[in-house]
């Protein structure tokens with residue numbers, strides 16, 4: 333297979349206050365979510381001036397990846413397109429077609445399997461290509477990377493650095509807590525070709541990052557109506573439970589994420605940090621990979637697996653695959669459908 337471009341696939345986020353509501357309507361399109369619920373979420377964005385950090389983080393990542401490609405003889409032009417906000421993937425695919433691209437490799441900013449984190453990026457690609465029509469380049473999505481050393485390594489270093497900020501005399505009662513985006517139980521059950529893969533991969537990543545088995549994996553950022561069950565416990569409830577068990581300090585490592593976007597700076601640095609403060613728990617939030625050189629190198633290595641048949645770099649043992657087997661990871665039930 334000959335590839336002639338690289339495209340970064342991401343979620344997208346607003347970059348000014350007027351973007352916020354249209355962005356949120358894009359996120360939940362077709363799902364019958366009332367504007368009042370979106371207005372609540374919008375407040376989190378307004379708290380940061382209506383600017384999500386995610387787009388700038390993707391610009392920084394794309395620049396670092398382009399530099400790394402050039403330094404290592406990977407001769408592919410780089411592009412970037414989002415699911416929910418500009419630059420929208422369909423516009424990017426049109427530009428790629430105009431530039432003569434025929435077959436690109438796509439890197440999605442999510443390490444795990446499941447509908448929201450993987451399958452929906454395949455749908456984004458299909459929708460964008462359908463919108464562009466004849467001549468739209470083929471895009472092959474690069475594999476999930478939950479156990480790649482370039483993803484595990486930065487998280488591991490970040491946990492060590494966060495731990496070092498807490499009182500050493502309380503190590504015995506300091507707890508390591510990993511977090512990831514909660515998803516509906518129905519989505520968790522059907523994640524990956526045989527189901528349950530989102531949680532299984534997160535457990536594997538947590539074990540690899542910690543280097544031992546003495547930690548908790550909990551969930552953050554749940555949304556949706558309260559009668560629909562999502563993965564639990566929520567990080568805030570878990571902090572309460574830890575306090576009751578005699579824990580004095582927590583390191584919170586957001587292994588569910590690749591950069592410090594809004595779910596991290598609001599739900600962890602604001603909400604969970606507040607909860608910890610109220611409970612009198614010492615609290616240190618570990619960094620996400622962002623543009624850590626190991627993570628940037630990983631992106632190139634995933635490309636080289638495809639272009640040069642380079643060996644897969646992996647630390648875990650769960651099965652991995654390139655293209656999603658069909659059918660897997662069905663979309664959630666539409667409300668009112």
Ligand SMILES: CC1=C(CCC(=O)O)c2cc3nc(cc4[nH]c(cc5[nH]c(cc1n2)c(C)c5CCC(=O)O)c(CCC(=O)O)c4C)C(CCC(=O)O)=C3C
Nearest residue numbers: 343345359360373384386442448449513555556593594595
């Ligand atoms: C697994 C997962 C990831 C990680 C994988 C990945 O990174 O792809 C992720 C990332 C993100 N989620 C984000 C934002 C939002 N997610 C929402 C809603 C939802 N997320 C879900 C799951 C995930 N989400 C689900 C099952 C829903 C409900 C159904 C739906 O509506 O799809 C809503 C709707 C409002 C609400 O009800 O809360 C918003 C605004 C941002 C951008 C942050 C920024 O701006 O910096 C990012 C990176």
Ligand SMILES: [Fe+2]
Nearest residue numbers: 448513553595
């Ligand atoms: Fe989300």
